[in-house]
Amino acid sequence: MRPVLFWQFVLGIVFMAHAQELRLPACFTDNMVLQRDAPVSLWGWSAPGQEVKVEMDGSSQQGKTGKDGIWKVRLPAFPAGGPHTVKISAGTSVVELDNVLMGDVWLCGGQSNMEWPLKQTPYREEDTVWLQGQQVRLLKVIPEMDYRPGEDIHASGWMVPEPDKIAEFSAVGYHFGKFIQQESGVPIGLVSVNLGATAVETWMSNEALEAFPQFREELKHTGSFADVKKAFEKNKKSWYGKYYYTGPGISGKWYLPETDITSWDTLEVAGNTWEEEETLKDFDGAVWFRRSFDLPEGFEGDSLPLQLLQIDDYDITWVNGHRIGETFGRHNHRNYTIPAGILKKKGNILTVRVFDTGGTGGFTTPAFWGNDILRGRWHYRKGLHIDAGKFPEQELVNVTPFSSPGVLYNANVAPLTALKIKGVIWYQGESNAARAAEYRELFPALIRDWRDHFGKDIPFLWVQLANYGQEPEMPGPSAWAELREAQDMALNLPNTAMAVTIDIGEAGDIHPRNKLDVGKRLGALAMNLCYGGTYSAQFPQFKDMERKGDSLLVRFTAATPVLKTKDKYGYIRGFQLAGEDGEFRWARAFLRKNTVVVYAPGLRNPVAVRYAWSDNPGPLDLTGENGLPAAPFRSDDRKLSTDGLLFDSKVPRF
Template sequence: MKRMKIWGLSLFACLIGWQAAAQDLKLSSYYTDHLVLQRGEANDISGKAKPNAKVTVLLDGKKFTAKSNDGGTWTVTLPAQHAGIGHTLQVLSSDEKLVINDLAFGDVWICAGQSNMEYPVGYFPYADEEAKNAQNAAISYFNVKDEMDGMPRTEVPGTGWSPATGELVKQLTAVGYFFGRNLADSLQVPIGLVSSNWSGSAIEPWMSEEAISAFPEFERVVNENPHKSFAQINQELSAYRKTWDKEHYLVGQGMEEKWYSPITDFSDWENIQLPNYWENAGLKDFDGAVWFKTTFDKPANAQGDSLVLDLNLIDDYDIAWVNGVKVGETFGNQNWRHYKVAFSDLKEKGNILVLRVFDIGGNGGLNFHPLWATDILKGEWVCKAGQSINADTFPKPAIVNASPFSYPTVLYNAMIAPLKGLKVKGAIWYQGESNAMRAADYDKLLSAMIKDWRKTFGKAEMPFYIVQLANFNWEDNAPKASDWAELREAQQRVADEMESVELISTIEIGEMFDIHPKNKQEVGRRLAIRALDKTYKHSMAVTEGPRFESMKIEGNKIIITFKESGSPIKTTDKYGYVKGFTMAAADEQFHWAKAQIISDYQIEVTCDAVAAPVSVRYAWANNPGELNLYNQENLPAHPFRSDDWKRSTEGIHFSLEFLGL
């Protein structure tokens, strides 16, 4: 028995030693089963091993070797391969071995943008039907995890590649999937889709510091960048707080008397309606700690083991307690608060939520946008002022304070920069809604971002496909300025001016009350046929809708000529009317206009209210309503204007002050 015990302990020690050794050989999270590498190009495979160790990579038995450096990093370059599936890649070093199964060589596309690119197949009503029919094992995807950083990372955040088959397809970007499926069906090659998106994000978070440095409005961002990773800043904050908390921050009457306790007497606390800054509620020129309290019931339909308190944005620092139990704290008015509360800590009725909100200057409180309101956040609270500070002399620690929706570079650093060095075919981009109020700047930003990404991926003319914003929101009663129309124009301008950049119009497939139109199948199809035409040089029919070429004034009429494409224009209206046109005289006041097709590529536009016309516009609105102008392939005419008059968004630029920084 004694020998068996010793033998067992020895075996256990060996297993522990083997597990520790096995940790030396690693691959990036990007290199997993179902990986797709770009066909026709040399691809790097990299990872970690013991320092100065020999690493052998076997691709279907063919050997490639490298040696790790002093830090243990190694790279092996695989020669260009033809398209194909079912490959196996092995990585060996010392006694360790890693295996990648179901490796494919095909075309890799980046799928990026905000929510209209991010929303997966599973979000839409056709999810079950699409999952049932998703049988093409040659389509795989990698979802880049939503993360931010202050410095470019090297490790890709994600959990690995998945085949876009069956139920797994529900987790893949819908636009990306339908784009990839159309490509795979037409090309008969594997397609890899790298999905890197963040709902609600503007364009500047997706740009590198080098790219934004060209624009004066980002000068302060560049100058104030500490050039440290968020992990390093948070580590330094933890060290700083060891003395700062007890000397400066966690002091004052509220902390001393434990106002976060549910037995606190709240009877003398003042009523306050949220959302609101406390300066707007009577507490003028106060910096420091203000305590807020409300009550809430446990949700009747609660599922899982915890409740997420979406407290969203708070200016500037906060600590939250529920029934006396601390549930979270955050520093920074740009950082989002999503605190979990275990259901075991909740009562069915009357749970007490207390917030200590600490303002270090300017406005303070919870003045969130009503769009982000929750039943707990909005409404009647009570509050009481606590510790007061002099904002000019109060010591403020360096913190991470960046919104993924608007703060420059933070998404590029965490979600694009780590992909550097990977070989890709191109990118598809669906973003712009969050930049509409600054549409006049968008073309310059987008063209700079495209150049930036092409540099990142080492491809000077990397194909880049843009989804133009769809129609959305109420129809206007009368023609007026439209920031969404100006954004669409900026997108079109970039596609017209840059090589290997193309745009597809979705002007007629949006939805009035849903910023996320459901028909992603058609969006993906239009992207794919455009790519098949322009990037893959397939002999395709016309893959673009009618495009404005010129105008000619004839008395009280304007004749619009579209570019000849081999596909004449048509209207789907049975009476021959063409909708969506407006007309203006020299006074720049637009009126609804009548339009009719007079030849294969010409339209005549008139307006009873405009005797001496100067300009016409088409589909120039956030939502221009029902449109019926197409070509013979049923692709919609692109929105346009014939004038170059001042846009409504000119002079509106990015600023940190607008963000409250």
């Protein structure tokens, strides 16, 4: 054998041996929590036909890999407790997982309000004794996307609850986990699988989405995301230099901090397509945007996150003259990382070249979704101009956005479905508010979908959207109120519960910082639903009404029969009444025993009542004896403002 060929042969053998070594999915690591009181399923990969042995606390089970190299082994049920060691052997490969607890595993799903980390809230954990007990463990899934179900998640392993680790974890998830662990005494595993600004359909399986005609076109992809991305990168080279990365801004290096911008105009970029600006109306091609920013007070990290969110269509982004990112596709989220080494305390220069291939262009995500960097006025200047009708965009393969149906389920949830879990907590809906009527079908479909894959009896708890935005001067349509109603209607499914948060939102921030009460409300509901608790966790909910004269008598169901109002005179804000003309007007209300009397001066024959029916109904008075707010409701069934509005792949999605 010739020497070169011999060493190629040897290296090939070494590579194959390495590829066939025992491997575990990312959800099985040191410090993990496995579901108690249920058979324990473990799986992984090794050489085809190889014997695999799994041992834990004297229990031993064997399995064998199939032709695909996948092995699965099931251990008997174990009670809550630990720590344990799990030993897995395959041939000469041995993996030991230490500090393993048996307990309850909860998935924490949704969008940004579930993703929101503890460090960005006012809460600081001072119970160091509880932390040292390590009875809550954390697994944070790093979001990926794919057209087809993946075989593994992307994660860095289970973490014990140290201060720096919990700071990066879901605040709602953490407070929920701590509450139920302290109340139940059972070890808790929390799996954070969420991503900001994502719609419910992104978290549904392809099979579930097939039931909805509006998604079928987007489900036609036959390959994996890796295949599509590879084709995209290949096609991009053919037009990049000729049609795209050229023009006066490139040749003039407008991305350098020393660029003279005295002649540049200014505009508000967030949520405003540039066609709304007279000087950019009907302009297609490149527009350069620039602004300065300072580092946050006390910044000490090795990198700074930069969230520009969605841009129509493509962008290249520089900071202080250094290129930090490039993204193609109007639905994709621009989440970049700026190395600390190129930053200074004051006056950093952020430059973004936005390239539009036709139609609307610019930063399409509304300002309230983003951080401070998006808000305010930016300098801008036109760069390369193109004829959109002749631009060869058809040569591109558009990379899948995080907002495409199914892609987040496939990459981040599907690989976990063999994992036995206790239940799910969910905080999502903001991104579907514009299609709230559609959510009436999508949200229950998601719950049934996850139950089909994780177990048909798993508890599913969620957070109803909080109050947000300006208080309306007059009653009118509210997409957020309609979304809340859709969430409320999902309670018709068994083994579900909803935490009402209409009292703890923030008018000016879609991400209210009070995640402590959200977690505790979910926790109290979970204790009643799953742990035999008797917590006063129920909110007053509309039961029925009766007309008496010019008033409506409104009755509620609640955990206790006592209703309260915070107003010292007994009055209640937030009610609306409509007469036979269907026009709603503000109403007055007060408590009479445990019935709310609602009337409107001048309205003789009220026929319908609404309560807290707006994006932000303002301060509310009506609570149960437990202090929990009455849930928003309406007694009428008039057509919703979002009726008929369905998913459309051509419309920007937030």
